[in-house]
Amino acid sequence: MMEKKRTIVKYIDEFVPAGRGLVMGWLRFVESGRTISCIKSPNTAYSIPACVEEVEVIESVAQYILVVEKETVLQRLANDNFAKQTSAF
Numbered sequence: 254m255m256e257k258k259r260t261i262v263k264y265i266d267e268f269v270p271a272g273r274g275l276v277m278g279w280l281r282f283v284e285s286g287r288t289i290s291c292i293k294s295p296n297t298a299y300s301i302p303a304c305v306e307e308v309e310v311i312e313s314v315a316q317y318i319l320v321v322e323k324e325t326v327l328q329r330l331a332n333d334n335f336a337k338q339t340s341a342f
Contacts, residue, residue: 274301275327278336283310295336298327316340 275298280291284302291299292314302308317340321327330336 273303275299275324276301277327277331279313279315279340281310281312282308284308296331296334298331314340 277291277298278295282289285307289299291297319330321330
């Protein structure tokens with residue numbers, strides 16, 4: 254029982270707060286004339302634009318979208334090279 258508590262505390266200490274959403278994977282978009290290419294480095298997280306109305310072009314070869322609520326989970330997926338191993342963003 255004590256071993257389980259230690260494991261849970263270890264993961265709780267790894268939580269990271271995020272001010273707004275992040276995206277990673279097989280995605281490229283243009284925001285205010287600036288091209289954001291997640292495709293070059295699919296396991297790197299980029300900030301989702303605050304004003305999504307300014308996003309003009311969205312290109313992707315992803316087969317599906319995986320949405321995660323916690324940045325910690327996104328970091329774990331990035332560390333495990335999830336985007337390179339799958340066709341997701």
